[in-house]
Amino acid sequence: RAADLGAAGVEAQQAMDAETLAQLASLGYVGGAATTPGRSGEGLHPPDDVELEQELLVAQTLVTQERWAELAQSLDFILRKDPTNRFALHFRSVAFSRNGDTRKGLELAEALVKIYPDSPEGADLLAETLSLSGRPGDAAKVLADALVKHGADARLRYHYVLALHEAKRLDEAEAQVVVLEQLRPDQSTTALSRAMIAALRGD
Numbered sequence: 766r767a768a769d770l771g772a773a774g775v776e777a778q779q780a781m782d783a784e785t786l787a788q789l790a791s792l793g794y795v796g797g798a799a800t801t802p803g804r805s806g807e808g809l810h811p812p813d814d815v816e817l818e819q820e821l822l823v824a825q826t827l828v829t830q831e832r833w834a835e836l837a838q839s840l841d842f843i844l845r846k847d848p849t850n851r852f853a854l855h856f857r858s859v860a861f862s863r864n865g866d867t868r869k870g871l872e873l874a875e876a877l878v879k880i881y882p883d884s885p886e887g888a889d890l891l892a893e894t895l896s897l898s899g900r901p902g903d904a905a906k907v908l909a910d911a912l913v914k915h916g917a918d919a920r921l922r923y924h925y926v927l928a929l930h931e932a933k934r935l936d937e938a939e940a941q942v943v944v945l946e947q948l949r950p951d952q953s954t955t956a957l958s959r960a961m962i963a964a965l966r967g968d
Contacts, residue, residue, distance in 0.1 A: 833863045851877070874887070874891040885918050885921055888921070892911075892924060905925060905932055908928055912925060919949040922944060929941060
């Protein structure tokens with residue numbers, strides 16, 4: 766369910782550092798009622814929890830339809846109630862970027878990675894947003910760090926190849942294609958990666 770993708774609870778919120786809190790506060794997602802659980806130690810009131818889950822289902826539909834403006838409003842509603850919701854943080858970052866505001870998209874992607882440091886999806890989003898911001902070298906660094914934890918993740922490896930290529934680090938990109946061929950020899954992205962390198966090499 767959509768709620769399962771993002772329910773973070775009070776513990777994740779308490780784990781946020783001051784910088785992350787400041788990032789979310791600057792976007793209006795924490796402060797006042799937004800950071801106050803419905804009952805001490807119990808998170809949201811049950812009616813709020815139902816309302817939140819309903820809105821998450823709406824947001825999930827809007828994501829599949831790529832209705833970014835409407836999605837932004839839905840996710841803002843969710844994040845004011847649940848500032849650490851992983852689904853909402855992820856796709857609000859995407860919506861910011863799709864609507865041309867990569868700076869805010871980057872802020873939320875960075876917050877997502879700080880709150881969920883072991884999430885490969887968060888690292889992938891941060892790298893993508895860095896590339897959109899014209900920082901492919903930084904994107905490659907994020908992906909390299911993520912691959913230390915998630916070395917078998919072929920999607921991260923493929924995006925690492927793309928980031929290295931964009932950063933004009935062709936030899937490193939080719940080395941990662943070799944790893945990708947070992948991990949997922951039959952995957953379409955592996956063939957695409959090899960074809961891209963071959964074209965750049967003039968083979």
